Amino acid sequence: xxxxxxxxxxxxxxxxxxxxxxxxxxxxxxxxxxxxxxxxxxxxxxxxxxxxxxxxxxxxxxxxxxxxxxxxxxxxxxxxxxxxxxxxxxxxxxxxxxxxxxxxxxxxxxxxxxxxxxxxxxxxxxxxxxxxxxxxxxxxxxxxxxxxxxxxxxxxxxxxxxxxxxxxxxxxxxxxxxxxxxxxxxxxxxxxxxxxxxxxxxxxxxxxxxxxxxxxxxxxxxxxxxxxxxxxxxxxxxxxxxxx
Numbered sequence: 001x002x003x004x005x006x007x008x009x010x011x012x013x014x015x016x017x018x019x020x021x022x023x024x025x026x027x028x029x030x031x032x033x034x035x036x037x038x039x040x041x042x043x044x045x046x047x048x049x050x051x052x053x054x055x056x057x058x059x060x061x062x063x064x065x066x067x068x069x070x071x072x073x074x075x076x077x078x079x080x081x082x083x084x085x086x087x088x089x090x091x092x093x094x095x096x097x098x099x100x101x102x103x104x105x106x107x108x109x110x111x112x113x114x115x116x117x118x119x120x121x122x123x124x125x126x127x128x129x130x131x132x133x134x135x136x137x138x139x140x141x142x143x144x145x146x147x148x149x150x151x152x153x154x155x156x157x158x159x160x161x162x163x164x165x166x167x168x169x170x171x172x173x174x175x176x177x178x179x180x181x182x183x184x185x186x187x188x189x190x191x192x193x194x195x196x197x198x199x200x201x202x203x204x205x206x207x208x209x210x211x212x213x214x215x216x217x218x219x220x221x222x223x224x225x226x227x228x229x230x231x232x233x234x235x236x237x238x239x240x241x242x243x244x
Contacts, residue, residue, distance in 0.1 A: 001174035003029050004038035004060045008049055008068035008077050009156060012041050021066045021154075021161050028165065029064075033174035044068055049080035057084065057151050062172065064165075067156030070143045071125030078146075081153055082130035089128040095135045095144050099127045102142050136164045178220040179231040182242040187215045193237045201230035214241065 005025050011017040019041060026036045037060055042048050049068070056063045068077030082089050103121050121142075129135055129146045136145035141160040145153050152168060154161040183190070187207060194205050194217065203221035210216045217234060221227045234240075 001034040001061045001172060002037045003034050003062045003064060003172065004056045005029075005036060005040070006049070006052055006056065006063060006065045007039075007041040007156075008044060008065060009041070010043050010074070012067070013043055017156075020158055021156065024158070024162065025064055025066070025165065028169065029172055030176070030178070032169070032172050033176045034062075034172050035174060035176050044074045044076050046076040046080045046083065049077055050083040053081055053084040053151055057149060061150060063151045065151060065153045066161050069145065069153060069155045071122050077153060078129060081133075081146075081148055081151060084151070085130065085132075085148055087130040087132060087148070090131045091124050091127045092129070092135060095129065095137075096123055096127045098137050098144065099123050099142060102138070136167055139163050175222040176220060177222070177224045177227050178218055179227055180244045181217045181219070181231065181234060181238065181240045182210065182214045182244075183217070183238050183240055184214055185239055190215065190217065190238065193217075193234055196237070197230050197233055200233065202226055203230045205230070205234075 005022050007019055007022050009017065012019050022039050026039065029036050042052060053063060053065065065077060065081065068075050078089065100123055103123065126142055127144065129144065130148050133146040133148040136147065138144050138155065138160055140163045141155060141157055143155045145155060145164040147168065154164045187209060190207055194207050197205055203219050203226060206218045208216050217238065219227055219230050
């Protein structure tokens with residue numbers, strides 16, 4: 001299963017917000033056996049988001065979009081996904097009720113804040129989703145997510161994104177398996193071993209610098225026996241101090 005991750009937000013591109021969502025999603029998807037084929041961050045540009053979603057929905061098995069959901073002026077993702085599939089925005093009653101309940105709970109818990117700022121919420125703006133999409137109720141916040149065909153949209157707040165992903169986590173998988181070997185050898189001394197294992201086995205091998213003066217070699221493939229054979233070949237040629 002090939003998956004692409006699209007992060008939306010001017011604040012991410014400006015460096016004001018760290019893109020932990022993409023890293024976390026990539027790790028969860030890889031652990032499930034899926035292959036993350038693309039990770040991209042784009043600004044809050046409705047047309048650009050729509051074009052990217054439309055292109056990627058045809059190119060990959062699934063597209064995960066985070067950020068830009070909601071009812072504020074710069075939240076364009078929901079509209080963009082609707083544009084990508086030529087859908088209207090609609091408000092389902094169950095979604096509206098969930099948003100109303102969330103707002104009511106916030107008012108009860110923060111009466112002074114609500115009164116001080118004369119807080120009013122446009123419920124329909126927060127509850128609107130592309131027609132035909134599957135709503136994902138948000139147990140951690142106000143904004144719902146949704147699934148439309150093979151596109152999954154999550155809020156950008158990390159806690160909310162993770163909670164919504166857990167609702168659909170079992171929809172992602174694949175045959176990819178990997179073994180990671182850690183070594184104290186200098187990275188330059190690993191070149192022959194990396195080249196050799198790539199030539200002899202049907203796997204991909206990445207060589208990466210790591211913390212605590214250890215480098216790591218990650219062997220990935222779709223045949224677990226082939227991956228293990230490649231890892232064994234490397235173990236005979238590299239001073240392995242730890243593996244996962």
